[in-house]
Amino acid sequence: MKRIGVFVCHCGINIAGTVDVERVAREAEKMPGVAFAMDYIYMCSEPGQSLVREKIKEEKLDAVIIAACSPNLHESTFRAAAEEAGLNPWQCEIANIREQCSWIHSDRKKATEKAIKIVGTIVGKTRLNESLEPISVSITKKALVIGGGIAGIQAALDIADSGYPVILVEKDSSIGGHMAQLSETFPTLDCSQCILTPKMVSAGKHPNITLMTYSEVEEVSGYVGNFKVKIRRKATSVDWSTCTGCGLCTEKCPAKVPSEFDRGLTTRGAIYVPFPQAVPNKPVIDRDNCIYYKTGKCRLCEKVCEIGAIDFDQKDLIIEEEIGAIITATGYETLPIADLPHYGAGEVPDVIDGLAFERILSASGPTTGEVRRPSDGMIPKEVVFVQCAGSRDPERFKPYCSKICCMYTTKHALLYKHRVHDGQPYVFYIDIRTGGKGYEEFYHNAEEEEGIVYLRGKVAKIFRDGDKTVVWGTDTLTGRNIEIAADLVVLATAIVPTESTADLANKLRIQTGPNGFLSEAHPKLRPVECINAGFFIAGVGQGPKDIPETVAQASGAACKVISLFSRDHLEQDPAVAWVDEDLCSGCRTCISVCPYDAREFDEEKEIVTVNEALCEGCGSCVAACSCGATQQRNLSDSQIKSMVTASLGGE
Amino acid sequence: MYKKLGLDPPDNPPIRLDRTKVRGEFGLQVDELSGQHLFACYQCGNCSSGCPLAQEMDILPSRIIRLAQLGQKEEIIQSKTIWICASCFQCTVRCPKGIDIQAVMDTLRQIALDEGVDHFGPDQIDSKHAAEVPQPGLVGVYRKLST
Numbered sequence: 001m002k003r004i005g006v007f008v009c010h011c012g013i014n015i016a017g018t019v020d021v022e023r024v025a026r027e028a029e030k031m032p033g034v035a036f037a038m039d040y041i042y043m044c045s046e047p048g049q050s051l052v053r054e055k056i057k058e059e060k061l062d063a064v065i066i067a068a069c070s071p072n073l074h075e076s077t078f079r080a081a082a083e084e085a086g087l088n089p090w091q092c093e094i095a096n097i098r099e100q101c102s103w104i105h106s107d108r109k110k111a112t113e114k115a116i117k118i119v120g121t122i123v124g125k126t127r128l129n130e131s132l133e134p135i136s137v138s139i140t141k142k143a144l145v146i147g148g149g150i151a152g153i154q155a156a157l158d159i160a161d162s163g164y165p166v167i168l169v170e171k172d173s174s175i176g177g178h179m180a181q182l183s184e185t186f187p188t189l190d191c192s193q194c195i196l197t198p199k200m201v202s203a204g205k206h207p208n209i210t211l212m213t214y215s216e217v218e219e220v221s222g223y224v225g226n227f228k229v230k231i232r233r234k235a236t237s238v239d240w241s242t243c244t245g246c247g248l249c250t251e252k253c254p255a256k257v258p259s260e261f262d263r264g265l266t267t268r269g270a271i272y273v274p275f276p277q278a279v280p281n282k283p284v285i286d287r288d289n290c291i292y293y294k295t296g297k298c299r300l301c302e303k304v305c306e307i308g309a310i311d312f313d314q315k316d317l318i319i320e321e322e323i324g325a326i327i328t329a330t331g332y333e334t335l336p337i338a339d340l341p342h343y344g345a346g347e348v349p350d351v352i353d354g355l356a357f358e359r360i361l362s363a364s365g366p367t368t369g370e371v372r373r374p375s376d377g378m379i380p381k382e383v384v385f386v387q388c389a390g391s392r393d394p395e396r397f398k399p400y401c402s403k404i405c406c407m408y409t410t411k412h413a414l415l416y417k418h419r420v421h422d423g424q425p426y427v428f429y430i431d432i433r434t435g436g437k438g439y440e441e442f443y444h445n446a447e448e449e450e451g452i453v454y455l456r457g458k459v460a461k462i463f464r465d466g467d468k469t470v471v472w473g474t475d476t477l478t479g480r481n482i483e484i485a486a487d488l489v490v491l492a493t494a495i496v497p498t499e500s501t502a503d504l505a506n507k508l509r510i511q512t513g514p515n516g517f518l519s520e521a522h523p524k525l526r527p528v529e530c531i532n533a534g535f536f537i538a539g540v541g542q543g544p545k546d547i548p549e550t551v552a553q554a555s556g557a558a559c560k561v562i563s564l565f566s567r568d569h570l571e572q573d574p575a576v577a578w579v580d581e582d583l584c585s586g587c588r589t590c591i592s593v594c595p596y597d598a599r600e601f602d603e604e605k606e607i608v609t610v611n612e613a614l615c616e617g618c619g620s621c622v623a624a625c626s627c628g629a630t631q632q633r634n635l636s637d638s639q640i641k642s643m644v645t646a647s648l649g650g651e
Numbered sequence: 652m653y654k655k656l657g658l659d660p661p662d663n664p665p666i667r668l669d670r671t672k673v674r675g676e677f678g679l680q681v682d683e684l685s686g687q688h689l690f691a692c693y694q695c696g697n698c699s700s701g702c703p704l705a706q707e708m709d710i711l712p713s714r715i716i717r718l719a720q721l722g723q724k725e726e727i728i729q730s731k732t733i734w735i736c737a738s739c740f741q742c743t744v745r746c747p748k749g750i751d752i753q754a755v756m757d758t759l760r761q762i763a764l765d766e767g768v769d770h771f772g773p774d775q776i777d778s779k780h781a782a783e784v785p786q787p788g789l790v791g792v793y794r795k796l797s798t
Contacts, residue, residue, distance in 0.1 A: 382669060424670035448691045448748075453673050453720070456694070472665075477694050477717045481665035 003035035004126055005061040006119060007052055009043035009068035011098055016041075018102040020112040024067060027116045033127045035059055044074050049081040056085035063087070063126045067095040067119050088131035090575065090634060095122040117647050124642035129634050134571035137613045139225035140324040141565040144169065146217055146504065147329035149177020150196060150547060151539025151554040153203045155327045158558035160208035164565050167321060168203060169231055170213040171500065174278035176200050177331055181261060183361035183369070185547060186411040187442035193364065197277045204279040214284055216500070218318060220326070220508050221597065223614040224534030225570050227323040235314040237285035238271070243309040245281040247273070249301035257289045263356035265366040265374060271301045271310075276364065285310075325534050325561040328508065328518060329554065330501050330541040335390040335397065335494040343389060343462045343491055349375035350469045351462055351489045353389075354408060361415050371419045373488040376467070380423065380487030383416055384471045385409045386459045387429040390494035398494045400515055403544035405492035406433045410443050412490060413452040426453045426484060428473045436546065455482055462489055495544040509595070510535050518542045528557040532596075532616075533572075536560050575633050576615035577622055581607050583629035590621035590630055672722035677762075681719050685758040691748045692716045698742035698752050708732040712742055712752060715759070728763040736760075737791055760795055 006028040010016035021039040029037040036059040042048050043066055052064060064087065066078045071094040079089035097115040105111040141164050145156045148170030156168040168175065180200075182192035203209055212231055219230040238249075253269025261274045268274075270290035273283050291298040292312065302310040334353055338346040350373045352360075359365040360372070373380045387405050390397040406429065413425035432454065434440040446452045457474035464470070468485040475482050497516040505512045510530040511519035518537045521529040528536050536557040539550045564570075577598070584607035590599045591608060598614035599621055601607075610621075610630075622632045631637065653660050666672075682689055692713075699711035709731045710718070718727050727733070733756055742752035773792045776784060 422670070424673055426668065444693070447693060448688065451674065451690055453668070455668075475666070475717075475721070478666070478714060478721060478723070480663060480723075483665040483667045485667075485669070 002033050002063050002127055003059065003061050004033045004123060005052075005055050005059060005064045006031075006034055006037040006095075006123070007043055007048075007055075007064065007066050007068075008037070008039040008097075008119070009048070009066065010039060010041045011043075011069060011102075012041065015068070015098050015102040015115075018105055018108055018111045019097060019115045020108065021115075023112055024097070024115045024119060028065075028067075028119050028123070031120055031123045034123055035061060043068050044077055049077070052078065052081050053085040056082065056087055061087070063091040063093070063129060065093050065095055065119065065122050065126055067097045067115065067122075069098040070094070070096050070100075090132040091126070091129055093122050093126050093129070095119045117649070120646035121643040124646040125634070125639045128636065128639045128642060132574040132633060135574050135576070135612045137223075137225050137570040137572055139565065139567065139570055140227075140322045141165075142167070142321070142323055143325050143327065143561050143565075144217075144227070144229055144321065144323045145327045145329060147177070147331055147539065147541065148172070148175030148203075148211075148213065149329060149331045149539060150179045150199070151329035151331065151541075151550045152177070152327070153199050154551050154554035155329060155538050155558040155561075156203055156209050157199065157206065158555050159561050159565075160203075160206045162558075162562045162565075163208065164562065165208050165210070167210045167212055167231075167323070169215050169217060170211070171216050172274065173214045173236065173282070173284045174200075174274050174280065175203060175211065175213060176275070176277070176279065178355070179547065180275060180277070181263075181355055181362070182358045183363070183365070184411065184415060186407045187436070187438040189411070189415075191363070193277060193362075197279075200277065200279040211280065212319070213280060215319075217504060217507060223596075223611070224532075224572075225324045225564070226613065227326060227534065229321045229323050229326075231319045231321065233317040233319055235287075235316050236282070237287065237290075237310065237312055237314050238283050239309045239311050239314075240280065240282045242307050243282050243305075244307065245273070245283075247283075248304045248306075249310065250283050252300050252304045254298065254300060255289055255291050257286060262359045262366050263353070265356060265359055285312075325536065325564050326508065327536045327538055327554075327557045327561065328504065328510065328530075328541060329537070329539040329557075330498050330504060330518070332495045332540040332544070333498050335496055337389075337491060337493065339397070340389060340491070340493070342460065343386070343489075344464075344469075348462060348464050348469055348489075350380075350487065351491060353491050353493045354405070354412065357412055357490045361412070361419075369419070371416055371423075378467075378487065379420055381420065382484060382486045383413075383423060383425045383488045383490065384459075384469075384484050384486040385413055385425060385427045385490045385492065386462075386471070386473075387427065387492045388458065388494075389491035391492075392430060398496070398515060400494075400544070401433065402492070402495040403433070404495070404546045406431075407436070407439055407442070407546065409490075409492050410446045410452070414446045414450055417450050417452065424451075424453065426455055426486075428455050428457060428459045428471075430456070430458060436548070457482070495540060497541055501541055508532075508535060510537075528553055528560055534564070572613060573617060574612070575635065576612050576617045577610045577619075577630050577632050579607060579610055580629045580631065581605065583627050584608060585627050585629070587626065589624045589626065593620045593624045595620065666721055666723065668721065673720075675722045677722050677724040678719060680762065681755060681758050684761060685751065685754040687750050687752075687755050689716060689720050689755075691750055692720065693748065695747060697745045697747060701741045701745045703739060703741060704735050704737055707735045712736070712756070716750075716752065716755065719755070719759070724762075727759055728766055728768050733759045733763060734795065736795075737788075738795070757795075 008021045008025045025037040025039040079092045082092035083089045143166045145152045156166045215233045218232045222228045255270035256267040258264040259266045259268040271285045287293045344351045363369040391402040455475045459473040461472045471484045473482045538554040538557040586606040598611045696713045699713040736756045
């Protein structure tokens with residue numbers, strides 16, 4: 001029989017306040033297989049860990065159980081301590097008597113009985129634990145970054161600067177993302193393009209970065225360190241290897257398409273470069289709007305292109321790559337005004353969204369930075385900004401705060417005031433949230449010195465009256481309703497994940513939350529990792545955030561990838577499924593239930609094997625296996641029976 | 652419209668805001684006479700919460716400032732608040748933005764007097780009651796009329 005040691009933690013009063021820990025230790029000592037038991041105030045402290053190490057040696061223990069908090073917190077701590085004392089780490093188990101006992105009960109007697117049973121089940125399991133060795137997996141030291149906004153660019157640059165190759169995939173023809181559309185950035189009012197374009201150029205020129213723009217991830221298989229990725233390079237209809245980017249084709253194209261980059265305030269051709277600083281600065285043909293693709297006639301771009309780079313027959317290409325880690329940085333869109341019927345549903349011409357106003361303010365925008373309203377080009381003198389247009393509205397729209405609107409609306413009002421000195425900006429808000437370095441000061445300056453009028457209340461209705469846009473709101477600070485006959489209304493529409501996020505998350509098998517944003521593994525302590533190993537996230541795709549936070553998160557995700565690539569082999573938890581080949585009937589039920597694609601049919605042996613590197617040890621296949629061929633290491637049927645017996649009070 | 656229909660005007664009509672109100676004569680006058688800057692106020696309400704006479708006022712001091720920001724002169728000069736204010740400086744001392752609210756109150760009283768708005772004066776206290784009014788109170792009432 002094994003000699004098991006049981007160590008019961010008080011966790012201060014977290015456990016000892018509800019559970020009689022001394023009694024748990026005394027009862028544990030009587031359990032079959034237990035050679036030693038004790039309690040201690042903080043097992044996770046260094047003295048606590050030394051106790052475990054000393055007792056393993058003194059008492060000649062060959063397994064230990066720590067009755068303490070959740071294994072999510074300290075399993076690795078105690079397995080390391082056990083290993084230091086010469087034990088196999090898989091001979092150390094955690095009995096969770098805190099989250100699953102002391103924290104949720106108040107009756108001391110009953111809680112103590114339950115704690116004893118919990119320890120009993122783990123003793124039952126540990127008696128039959130095998131010593132295991134970690135699974136060693138090799139790593140392909142090449143990263144994939146999906147999304148070429150500031151998050152993707154920053155992550156790609158950080159990884160590339162560390163010497164590892166990166167593929168940066170972007171669905172549009174240029175990298176840059178929304179940051180390229182912005183005028184100036186709060187709170188310092190740096191010109192957005194001026195600080196972004198050097199990074200875009202670096203990403204475009206970096207020897208370790210392969211840019212794949214106008215491309216989308218088609219399929220991902222494999223596991224951490226060893227992904228196989230298929231990328232669809234959409235047909236650009238232009239041979240980028242010969243195109244010089246002279247721009248003649250884009251000038252001559254007779255098609256007129258609303259420019260996505262300028263939020264529909266200008267038009268572009270069907271062959272176009274989204275904006276002058278695009279990286280790469282090469283055009284694509286938008287086949288849905290190209291006159292030749294629609295009518296079979298035109299080909300004007302082909303005629304003007306002296307080097308013959310136009311290729312109407314170009315096909316999509318599927319490129320396969322081997323990748324070690326994947327960062328998803330898919331960014332955001334904003335809630336369409338069409339979804340907001342009370343704000344005119346997009347039918348009122350001088351009601352625009354924040355990104356459109358960014359273009360109006362931008363020196364490279366449709367009005368070269370002069371504030372003119374879209375309907376008639378008039379310089380607006382009364383401008384109303386409406387915050388929380390779709391945010392913080394759980395009944396009708398989005399329940400969450402879009403986080404950046406308070407600051408960018410203040411910036412908008414401020415920049416407007418700088419351009420139109422005799423104009424009056426008004427901001428309707430529910431709360432002003434200015435958490436960030438220099439943010440509160442920025443807001444105070446706008447309110448105090450720049451004369452921006454903040455009105456506390458939601459806007460109920462916006463409608464057209466002659467050439468005015470009437471805003472009906474309220475000011476709860478005076479208790480009076482407010483009516484403003486505005487010349488222009490700017491809505492801070494809710495931030496939403498990009499349309500493709502859900503589909504991509506499915507392909508990658510990473511999680512999204514209730515509002516469609518990508519989920520992190522832990523909201524505080526693992527904010528850049530996904531639950532699945534080898535996947536990382538950065539930027540607004542994970543949740544609304546501003547540029548500094550996005551850049552920090554991107555560098556954080558890059559750092560995780562670099563740390564992964566700094567090793568030659570990965571060690572994975574060996575407590576995964578295995579197959580008794582003599583028992584397996586080859587029915588393949590396990591393949592259908594495995595969420596990780598870890599079960600593979602072996603044609604030769606006619607059995608289903610386990611890809612240990614992919615298996616996360618969830619146990620689905622073990623439960624589904626009708627012939628008992630699939631078992632989980634250190635969670636065998638006999639171990640589970642032994643645990644059930646203990647939990648029912650038997651031995 | 653209300654007159655036509657023989658109705659009383661609404662008690663709480665919407666404020667129709669435009670830049671002439673926000674940057675209007677009234678706001679500038681208050682700023683100039685008081686030496687304060689109305690738009691420095693971010694409506695935290697500390698002046699109201701610390702005011703020992705707030706319970707007697709029809710409009711809280713912070714809301715007076717808010718109405719002034721939005722150019723609502725009539726409502727302010729018709730309010731009891733500016734006369735109930737004892738100029739005790741509690742609000743001025745408490746203001747996190749350093750606004751001398753007492754000075755704004757003085758200014759508002761001055762504007763009300765200039766407009767000939769009816770107010771409560773010491774001459775309205777009959778001699779019988781005048782004897783019972785504490786001296787600092789009487790002095791305060793005279794002071795309000797002389798600023």
